[in-house]
Amino acid sequence: MSCEDTRLLIGADPGATTPALEEHLRTCPACASFRDEMRALDRDIRRALERPADMGRPRAGRQAWRQWALAASVVLATLAVLGLWLLRPNDTLAREVVAHVQKEPESWLATQHVSAQDIERALRGAGIALNVTSDRIMYAQSCWFHGHYVPHLVVQTARGPATVLILRHEQVRERRTFHEAGMSGVIAPAEHGSIAVLVRGGGSLDDIAAQMQQDMRSIAESH
Amino acid sequence: MRPDLLRFAHWLARDRAIAEDIVQEALLRAWRSRDTLKDPGAARAWLLTIVRREHARLYERKRLELVSLDDVVEVQASRSFSEPDGELSALRHAIMKLPIEYREPLVLQVLGGFSTEEIAHELALSCTAVLTRLFRARNKLRVICGMTPAPEVATGESLR
Numbered sequence: 503m504s505c506e507d508t509r510l511l512i513g514a515d516p517g518a519t520t521p522a523l524e525e526h527l528r529t530c531p532a533c534a535s536f537r538d539e540m541r542a543l544d545r546d547i548r549r550a551l552e553r554p555a556d557m558g559r560p561r562a563g564r565q566a567w568r569q570w571a572l573a574a575s576v577v578l579a580t581l582a583v584l585g586l587w588l589l590r591p592n593d594t595l596a597r598e599v600v601a602h603v604q605k606e607p608e609s610w611l612a613t614q615h616v617s618a619q620d621i622e623r624a625l626r627g628a629g630i631a632l633n634v635t636s637d638r639i640m641y642a643q644s645c646w647f648h649g650h651y652v653p654h655l656v657v658q659t660a661r662g663p664a665t666v667l668i669l670r671h672e673q674v675r676e677r678r679t680f681h682e683a684g685m686s687g688v689i690a691p692a693e694h695g696s697i698a699v700l701v702r703g704g705g706s707l708d709d710i711a712a713q714m715q716q717d718m719r720s721i722a723e724s725h
Numbered sequence: 726m727r728p729d730l731l732r733f734a735h736w737l738a739r740d741r742a743i744a745e746d747i748v749q750e751a752l753l754r755a756w757r758s759r760d761t762l763k764d765p766g767a768a769r770a771w772l773l774t775i776v777r778r779e780h781a782r783l784y785e786r787k788r789l790e791l792v793s794l795d796d797v798v799e800v801q802a803s804r805s806f807s808e809p810d811g812e813l814s815a816l817r818h819a820i821m822k823l824p825i826e827y828r829e830p831l832v833l834q835v836l837g838g839f840s841t842e843e844i845a846h847e848l849a850l851s852c853t854a855v856l857t858r859l860f861r862a863r864n865k866l867r868v869i870c871g872m873t874p875a876p877e878v879a880t881g882e883s884l885r
Contacts, residue, residue, distance in 0.1 A: 509875055513860035539872060547866065550816040551836050554735045
């Protein structure tokens, strides 16, 4: 075996051992030294290959884009969950208010104002009283809602009839509007519980809600 | 096993994200053709072969965007200053700069444990050509590590 063949074999595979190779190395110190060097180098090559430079670390470009996308997804998902959590109670209450009004469609159709006695009867079931001086109330019932009797009124306004539910047992943190089943509504905190106001169609309820807040103060002052 | 495959793919593709894609696709292919694995003891070599072919297929199929090797090495070199094994980092960068025809048989041999005959079969080369490429790959790395390069050997493979 020539030195050239020996070095080719060692350079290609420092771990190789064949009888011919070993025989040559016993008589050629230069080639034996070359093999020692190559074996040492090969140990380093193996160590280097076993741990690439950027394994386990983020890379620029595509990988970074993926990580940004993942982070953005997590943030959006968190915001969505947070938003749903914040909206859930009032939205549920709004749906139930709308569902209740849908069960009493005749309430929208009343054309004559309700007597003071009927109004008082509707309010009495909820344990409240109201000094009614207006003849704007066209409908007044005491309805079972969420485990309590609540006054269900329809008040004539400049925009037509508006349903009012006085929800003394429903606490809301802030005013919230909703649009559902062809109705627009607002549920607003009141001194005692909350008040829900609904009209058919769209548009702002701010003026009606403000008037209702005033009414609610009248209710509180009556106690 | 997956870390081995990922490491192997990384040295072929020189990009971690692409390596992950390659391994994922290779594992899917392996699962679909699992009936062709006759000897469970050869699973590792079988999987590495699938990874290598997937790497070749990926480049044929997608014509991946070419990235300047100088940029890759520069980025990685900048990291090496903070690494405790500075010499190994230099070696990694040197391996990374090897042309694919030298890097691939070296990785197959050292990481994959393939014999010269197996590499020759896989790369459709003669055993002499494989030995030459492995010799030249290590010779280039010797220079990087400050050793005297071994004299070139005449094997019939053209010099690069």
